[in-house]
Amino acid sequence: MTLATDQLNSRGLRISGSATRELANSAMGRENLIPLWFGEPDQSTPQFICDSAAKALKNGETFYTEGLGKPFLREAIATYQNNLYDCNMATDRIAVTLSGGNALNLAFQSILDDGDKMVTTLPSFPNLLAIPALQGADVQAVNIRPTEDGWKLDIDEFLDRAKGAKVVLLNSPNNPTGWTLNHDEQRYILDELRNRGTWIIADDVYSRLYYDGKAAPAFLEISQPEDRLIVVNSFSKAWAMTGWRIGWLTLPASLTPTVEKLMEYSAACVPAFTQHAALSAITKGEDFIETSNQRYLKSLEVVSKRLSEFPNIKFPRPNAAFYAYFQINGVTDNMAYARKILDETGVGLAPGIAFDPDAKDWFRLCFANSTDRINEAFDRMTPLLLSQ
Numbered sequence: 001m002t003l004a005t006d007q008l009n010s011r012g013l014r015i016s017g018s019a020t021r022e023l024a025n026s027a028m029g030r031e032n033l034i035p036l037w038f039g040e041p042d043q044s045t046p047q048f049i050c051d052s053a054a055k056a057l058k059n060g061e062t063f064y065t066e067g068l069g070k071p072f073l074r075e076a077i078a079t080y081q082n083n084l085y086d087c088n089m090a091t092d093r094i095a096v097t098l099s100g101g102n103a104l105n106l107a108f109q110s111i112l113d114d115g116d117k118m119v120t121t122l123p124s125f126p127n128l129l130a131i132p133a134l135q136g137a138d139v140q141a142v143n144i145r146p147t148e149d150g151w152k153l154d155i156d157e158f159l160d161r162a163k164g165a166k167v168v169l170l171n172s173p174n175n176p177t178g179w180t181l182n183h184d185e186q187r188y189i190l191d192e193l194r195n196r197g198t199w200i201i202a203d204d205v206y207s208r209l210y211y212d213g214k215a216a217p218a219f220l221e222i223s224q225p226e227d228r229l230i231v232v233n234s235f236s237k238a239w240a241m242t243g244w245r246i247g248w249l250t251l252p253a254s255l256t257p258t259v260e261k262l263m264e265y266s267a268a269c270v271p272a273f274t275q276h277a278a279l280s281a282i283t284k285g286e287d288f289i290e291t292s293n294q295r296y297l298k299s300l301e302v303v304s305k306r307l308s309e310f311p312n313i314k315f316p317r318p319n320a321a322f323y324a325y326f327q328i329n330g331v332t333d334n335m336a337y338a339r340k341i342l343d344e345t346g347v348g349l350a351p352g353i354a355f356d357p358d359a360k361d362w363f364r365l366c367f368a369n370s371t372d373r374i375n376e377a378f379d380r381m382t383p384l385l386l387s388q
Contacts, residue, residue, distance in 0.1 A: 011134050018126055019335055019354040027342055034377045037350040039175060039323065040242040041368035045277075046288050049239065052280040056273035065269040067260045069096025069248070073275045073282075077248050080282045084214070085221045092253045093225065095260070096275060098267050099245040100205050100234030101127055105266065107201050107230045107249060108132050108167075110258045116166040121153060123325070123355035123362070125175040128203065132169075140165075143356075144179050146316040146327075151179035159192050168193065171203035173216050176325040176355050176364040178318020180210070183217045190219060190227070199228040205247075206321040208238035208289050211297055216320055226252045237322075238289050239281040246274045292368075296322045299367040299374055306378040310385050322368040325352070330388050331361040337388075338363065345380035 005013065020037050027033055068074065074094040082089050097103040104127065112118070114136035120128055122141040133139050142158045144151045151174070162168050170189070172181040181189075193200055202219045210216040223229050234247035249259060263269070300317075303324045307315045315326040331337045334351040342348055352362025367374060 011136070015130050015134055016126075020126075020350040023335070023338055023342065023351065024348060026339075027348060030346065033346050033348060034373060034380070035348040036365045036367075036369065036374075036377060037348040038242075039237065039366050039368075041240050041292065041322070042370060042373065043240055043292075045240050045244070046281075046285070048284060049241065049277045049280050053273045053277040056276040061272035061276070063272065065272050065275065067263045067269055068256065069094070069270060070272065070275045073279050076279055076282050077250075081220060081250065085218055087220055089220070089250070090225070090253065092256055093250055095249040095251065095256060095263070096270050096278075097247045097249060097263070098270055100203075100232055100236060100247040101131075102245075102267060103232045103234070103247045103249045104128070104131050104201075104203070106259050106262050107232060107251070108135050108137070109262050110230070110251075110255055111167055111199050112137050113166075117164055118167050118169065119158070119162045119165045120169040121158070121171070121174070121179075123174075123176055123352065123359055125171060125203075126354055128169055128171060132167075137167075144174065144177060146177075146314070150316050150319065151177045153179065153181075153185075155185055155188060159189065162193070162198060163196075165198055167199040167201060169201045169203065171205075173206040173210060173318075173320030175206065175321055176323045176350070176352075177316070178321045178323060178325070180216050180320045183221070186217055186219055187222050190222060190229075194227060197228065199230065202229065202231045204231050205234045205237055207233070209293065209296065209322055210320045211293065211300075212319050220250065226254060228252070230255070235278050235281055238292075239285050240288075240292070241277070241281065244274050244277060246270060246278050295370075296368055299369060299371055300324070302371045302374050303365065303367045306375070309382075312388060313385070322366055324365045324367055325355075325362060326365070327352075327362050328385070328388060329361065334360050334363055341381060341384060344384060345377075347377045347381055 074091045077094045078089045078091045112135050118132045118137040119140050122143050142161050144153045207216045231250040236242040312329040338351045350364040352359030
């Protein structure tokens with residue numbers, strides 16, 4: 001049978017699918033599954049956030065909203081960032097988006113043209129590579145490397161590779177490694193790329209999942225309003241709102257009208273009731289963030305202890321995000337091995353090839369789960385891991 005796509009040539013056909021999604025789809029609905037592949041906590045969105053959405057729906061707020069977001073939420077986000085980073089940000093630099101993914105698309109669409117060079121890091125959340133590639137960019141990457149002191153990026157190597165790039169993307173804290181830029185590294189990068197006229201897209205989605213302070217170092221702390229800097233953020237991780245699909249962009253005010261146009265042509269606007277929920281999260285959610293991070297730290301301790309029991313496993317400990325990214329010596333096909341773990345134990349891990357095509361013996365485990373659940377997962381996996 002002739003297929004409609006037989007002679008179709010498109011970026012959508014050429015782009016690789018998500019290995020994590022492929023694995024997860026094969027097991028969704030399975031009984032007694034412990035899914036540790038996706039980056040989301042095992043706790044539901046706090047009730048006070050849900051109540052705000054329900055109240056907005058009850059009041060009939062089901063109509064189109066402003067393309068850049070409701071003024072009350074844009075103002076609240078600006079105030080939140082001003083307080084968090086001790087900066088002086090105007091509301092006209094904020095755009096509310098349908099998730100962090102939509103924010104990334106809008107950011108790249110705003111500045112990319114066909115063939116533009118974009119440089120980022122590996123391992124990386126696959127969307128950070130796929131989104132610019134789908135928009136015609138020449139995507140290149142520099143490896144973050146595991147060391148005795150955690151994950152490290154050679155900043156000079158990165159800046160050398162970024163010569164001639166129109167934009168670089170830095171996801172710090174990083175998914176899947178937890179690697180985080182420090183203040184000095186950020187200032188060095190910003191100064192150098194500012195001199196070159198290179199754009200920076202900073203993915204700060206995990207900025208509040210940071211275990212050495214209130215928030216991870218941010219370019220917003222050291223930048224000027226019209227620097228070529230776009231910061232991507234989301235309500236998904238810090239406030240347990242993965243299913244709500246709401247995020248935001250912080251950008252130069254001169255670029256805001258461009259984002260507004262693109263938003264109109266992609267999704268029009270963000271629903272009003274989710275914006276009310278986001279307002280409650282960002283104005284009333286600090287206690288929830290603090291409690292969640294304390295919980296994640298306890299889970300990280302359990303993961304670290306359990307992984308240390310296996311001499312063939314290497315685990316550079318993260319200081320941010322909620323992922324354990326670890327290497328199992330002797331594995332040569334982590335997609336096949338992840339399937340084996342899933343089939344034999346009911347535990348879902350993300351294969352490293354989802355984040356780096358050469359990481360064939362690495363795996364990601366999301367530890368935003370109860371310590372009981374994590375211990376159960378390791379109890380199930382231990383016989384298999386010991387036999388590897």
